[in-house]
Amino acid sequence: MELLAYAAFFLTVAMTYATICLGLNVQWGQTGLFNVGVAAFVGLGAYVSAILTTPEAPGRLGGLGLPIAAGWVGAALAGGVLALLVGALTIRLRSDYLAIATFGVAVALQLVFQNAEPLTGGAFGIGFIPRPFGGLQRQALPFAALNLALTVALVLILYLALERLAQSPWGRALRAVREDETAAESLGKSPLRLRLEAFVLGGMVMALAGAVQAHFIGFIAPANYLPALTFQVWAMLILGGSGNNRGAILGAVVVWAIWAATAALIAHLVPAGEQARASSLQLVAIGVILCAVLLWRPQGLLPERRAVPRHLGRP
Amino acid sequence: MDRSAGQEAAPVLSARGLSKSYGGNRVVSDLSLDLPPGGMLGLIGPNGAGKTTLFNLLAGAVRPDGGAILLVGRDVTAQPPRARLRAGLGRSFQIARPFARMTVLENVMTAAQAQTGESALAALLRPARVRSEERAHAARAREILDFVSLSQLEGEPASVLSGGQRKLLELARVLMAEPRVILLDEPGAGVNPALLDLIADRIQAINARGVAVLLIEHNMELVARLCPRVIVMAAGRLLAEGPPSEVTARADVIEVYLEGMPA
Ligand SMILES: Nc1ncnc2c1ncn2[C@@H]1O[C@H](COP(=O)(O)OP(=O)(O)O)[C@@H](O)[C@H]1O
Numbered sequence A: 001m002e003l004l005a006y007a008a009f010f011l012t013v014a015m016t017y018a019t020i021c022l023g024l025n026v027q028w029g030q031t032g033l034f035n036v037g038v039a040a041f042v043g044l045g046a047y048v049s050a051i052l053t054t055p056e057a058p059g060r061l062g063g064l065g066l067p068i069a070a071g072w073v074g075a076a077l078a079g080g081v082l083a084l085l086v087g088a089l090t091i092r093l094r095s096d097y098l099a100i101a102t103f104g105v106a107v108a109l110q111l112v113f114q115n116a117e118p119l120t121g122g123a124f125g126i127g128f129i130p131r132p133f134g135g136l137q138r139q140a141l142p143f144a145a146l147n148l149a150l151t152v153a154l155v156l157i158l159y160l161a162l163e164r165l166a167q168s169p170w171g172r173a174l175r176a177v178r179e180d181e182t183a184a185e186s187l188g189k190s191p192l193r194l195r196l197e198a199f200v201l202g203g204m205v206m207a208l209a210g211a212v213q214a215h216f217i218g219f220i221a222p223a224n225y226l227p228a229l230t231f232q233v234w235a236m237l238i239l240g241g242s243g244n245n246r247g248a249i250l251g252a253v254v255v256w257a258i259w260a261a262t263a264a265l266i267a268h269l270v271p272a273g274e275q276a277r278a279s280s281l282q283l284v285a286i287g288v289i290l291c292a293v294l295l296w297r298p299q300g301l302l303p304e305r306r307a308v309p310r311h312l313g314r315p
Numbered sequence B: 001m002d003r004s005a006g007q008e009a010a011p012v013l014s015a016r017g018l019s020k021s022y023g024g025n026r027v028v029s030d031l032s033l034d035l036p037p038g039g040m041l042g043l044i045g046p047n048g049a050g051k052t053t054l055f056n057l058l059a060g061a062v063r064p065d066g067g068a069i070l071l072v073g074r075d076v077t078a079q080p081p082r083a084r085l086r087a088g089l090g091r092s093f094q095i096a097r098p099f100a101r102m103t104v105l106e107n108v109m110t111a112a113q114a115q116t117g118e119s120a121l122a123a124l125l126r127p128a129r130v131r132s133e134e135r136a137h138a139a140r141a142r143e144i145l146d147f148v149s150l151s152q153l154e155g156e157p158a159s160v161l162s163g164g165q166r167k168l169l170e171l172a173r174v175l176m177a178e179p180r181v182i183l184l185d186e187p188g189a190g191v192n193p194a195l196l197d198l199i200a201d202r203i204q205a206i207n208a209r210g211v212a213v214l215l216i217e218h219n220m221e222l223v224a225r226l227c228p229r230v231i232v233m234a235a236g237r238l239l240a241e242g243p244p245s246e247v248t249a250r251a252d253v254i255e256v257y258l259e260g261m262p263a
């Protein structure tokens, strides 16, 4: 019973990471946009949704008490706006500028979470974020199962939509821009427009994922949105298979499993006083696995598909 | 194709006094040319003469410092490459630029113009229409791949193609956009003799269908075979113009070619 509830909890969190990963796959996997500020989009989504949906609290702005769905929509829109701003500022979104800009935005936004106390609760963050099916919270298993069903449904819907986009002429044009911008332009594509669209769509998905995660856990703090999160998500996408939406989901589950397993291991083996420091070993473990993948299977577990789609098969 | 009639019609592509400098170095200098509809014009000249830069100016990849470009009588000097392609101007690259991690078929289909499914919203919300367009585009892309003898490779990533096959793929891609003028930058460079013959033959067939061709090529045999007229560029300027046999016999043309050679 308890084990089942734990499994459901584990998978629900994995599904929220899978969602972030799907967003990064649109940006990097399909379009080659080097976003090293994933944490900014996830964090923004979490805070926006928390501010929109939490009940009023003394001494804190926001707390609008809106329904959870409104928080999710608001989060996705905020992620889109942030992507649009970053994209417009780094005009051509070329890899080096974009990397610097997104990293800078992630650092800056994390400082905002940390210091804009009246809005974000400062270092303590925001608690009492309404949880989906919160009325069932005392019954561990149904609560966990329903939340799992909700996040799986979300991942499935996103997967189907993003897969349809990836197979469409739009997705093909994104890949063309990724492969050779000059050639794509000579064939009538607008690299600027396509990059911006992919960056905004990916940003919206990541922010939505941040909101879903925040509502499932119930509280957020600035320490959740450090560069380590960005690193984790990149490891997930690379391990799973950059350019493949199924790979993005699989990578999220596998890396999250490794993360959870190393956490459990540290809890068993390391004395209580040292555990905080030992937890950085988790990042080391992910890093080692990432290096192994890059060396022996750089295309990831499920490589990008490069075949003629079935519906275009020769008659 | 009656070329003499073509000569009298208004040119499909003209350059008027084009100039371009890179850091004080005049690479293209006050250059003018006219390409008649359905015509085939060779562009020759030693390495570094500015031929590729001229193509970049004509196609819109690079902005000129001065001069104008007219496409079917319309001034397109300020327009980006995609607007010029829409108006009928396509190009290939001296060093082929395949989309390496995409299939050969995808490479060609990418070049179809006015695709409904290139809007993300339409791709999501109008799948039936996008799908039927895709079928039509796939059929046409396959005809073109047949035409350039790449059908067998349609499902392979473009990264596996040989140098000559890449040139053929460039040709296929630009044809998919249904241009009325194509700029071909050394389609024969680095291609083995068997494929070279095929490429020459295909260029001739494209031209016979009424597509005007401006052809940069170093292989003079190929130029003489394909082009009734050539222009010679040297140091960014137009040096000579006329039938290939006459032009290559001129002392000044021989001299600029010899200058480009090591002594
Ligand atoms: N983007 C650029 N920046 C600086 N110099 C350039 C650039 N493109 C071309 N050039 C210079 O312009 C000259 C002509 O080059 P190009 O047009 O490629 O000649 P061709 O195609 O006739 O061999 C060369 O000297 C080359 O170095």
Ligand SMILES: [Mg+2]
Binding pocket: B051, B052, B053, B094
């Ligand atoms: Mg050249």
